Amino acid sequence: MTHADPMMQQGNVNGGPAHAQTGRGPAPLHPQVRHGAWLNRDLLLGLGVLGLAAFFFIGALRIRISPSYSHIGPRFFPFLVSTGLGACGIGLLAQGLRQLKSGAAPAEGEAAEPPINWVSVSLTAAAVVFYILLLERAGFIAASTVLFSLVAAAFGARRYGLAVLIGFILSFTAYWAFTQWLGLRLPAGIMRPILLWLGGS
């Protein structure tokens, strides 16, 4: 759902040409612009929201109701909410279709959004995934240092050694403060021997 919203990117390239359908800027600036006139952002979002609404609606049918319960039961509100969500999905879909028809730039959210920097986004997302995989195996300090360094790299830090060092100091301080003074439990992992030696836990 995140990728390639042609409408969004066309509308705002360097101030954005008003006639977005034909107004393609210099290609190297935004290579991922896709020119299919059959799909746009609101259409995609509408489909996504509708899918979510369907999930919750079908899920509501599966909620068991006890026969002794005569008043409105545990299904009622889920039906209400999923119907509301579905209506929003249809609204977005309609908006998307209308924009397709008129060929105009989207009415909302056309505020100058530059094309997505996919390298930075993927690296940041990967950093969080690594953290989840590492935390309970390698411990908080190691996982946090990796998280910090990868995110710093994603945001353009050039001196990787410095980023790792700052990340380690920050993670170590946070671990020490939270476990020793604030009474939280955090996995020590591979740092356990050192932490024990320092008198921590």
Add this chain to the structure above:
Amino acid sequence: METLGMLLDGFSVALTWNNLLWALVGVTLGTIVGILPGIGPALTVALLLPVTFGRDPIGSFIMFAGIYYGGMYGGSTTAILLNTPGESASIITALEGNIMARRGRGGAALATAAIGSFVAGTLATVGLTFLAPVLVQVALKFGPADYFALMVLAFTAVTSLLGSSLLRGMTSLFFGMALGLVGIDLQTGQARYTLGMLEMLDGIDVVIVAIGLFAVGEALYAASRHGRVASDVIPVKDSIWMTKEDWRRSVGPWLRGALLGFPLGALPAGGAEIPTFLSYSLERRLSRHKDEFGKGAIEGVAGPEAANNAAAAGVLVPLLTLGIPTSATAAIMLAAFQQFGLNPGPLLFQNRPDLVWGLIASLYIGNVMLLVLNLPLVGLWVRLLSVPAPYLYGGILVFAALGTYSLNHSWVDLATLFVVGIVGFIMRRCDFPVAPAVIGLILGPLAEQQLRRALAISQGDYSVFFTRPISATLLAIAFVALVGPAIVRFVSGRRRRAGAMAA
């Protein structure tokens, strides 16, 4: 007079060394996170929740309130000195304030924002002091149907006032409410949408969703713009002491801003965005320096900034007296109340007057602290703006993950955080307001409870919502709130366009 006695009792709570320290910690943290781009008061309170668990609720809430108020002060500094406003309520401040800063009047803009925030914040706190007991009396008469109608009002107001489009706000709200369905149904004990996972029985924690949306989603959003958008900090060259002329031109906007902001914030309508827009257009109409607007008019900073802070204080009225949050930070504060086993509302005023009035008294103290922190020390805070983005976002994510994991020590929470973060990124990127989702998540289950209770009492008769006077009135207002802003926006949009043509 009874109110004054209660307030004095509150001061005796808030003025203990311990609680003064919590207030100072709160306002300092609030100022810092308000200034730092990418992190705000809602996220900060959410991250601190695990730390405060099991501690004294009074001190914790005094700290949270300090963070909330401090975030408002700090936000204006960022809006003035950085060309990217952090939140929608600072858009207007950024408009005139940033231009003032570019013209070498950054000091005066910061000063009028800080003093205006103090004046309006204090006036609004006075409003809160006297309005809250009155509303508590009203709230005692509320039945389940009335509470449900009130929540409907809050839902519609929040979605129609926040963000750029009603449809997008509604989508965000229903998404939050859908997430709120997950877990055990409190009335019948049936599991809903748990996908067979034990971890899901307790539902999706609003704190995780808030951290996911505001930290992970925000970081991904910032990453998506990395290297594409330049933002530079404008140095403050002039004195932060305002001239006599500045004072003369600021006092009126401060007071009018406070008068606009407080009631609009206190209505279960929330949102500091509309009052700032209204204040800006009002000041432009009243000013004798109309030509300066758009070129750095001090009135255009003083008024909206005052309105912003007064509205922020106003939001506490429905939160404390009715348990209705109308902003993201208020939603997290409600989660905090729930964590301590407390339910904001009339009963809280009866059972824990020390907490409620201590909290209100601390707001007066916090405002004074913030004025002192923000005026003479502003040079210090401004340096926060030069924290390099790589380390800033690295640090935000480390603490976001830490805060999430320490809730239940479960990797499922971290996975939820990641998924919510991706959703938050899509929402940010596609211009969906995030706050309605958070409010829907925490208020949805409460609304369901009241709805079912009301229908159980009425034996399944739906007309109960329209025959009870309170409920009928609230639903009528909800309808107006749904339709009204669209009309206002249409009219003011036309006017703004006309104004742009003229200029």
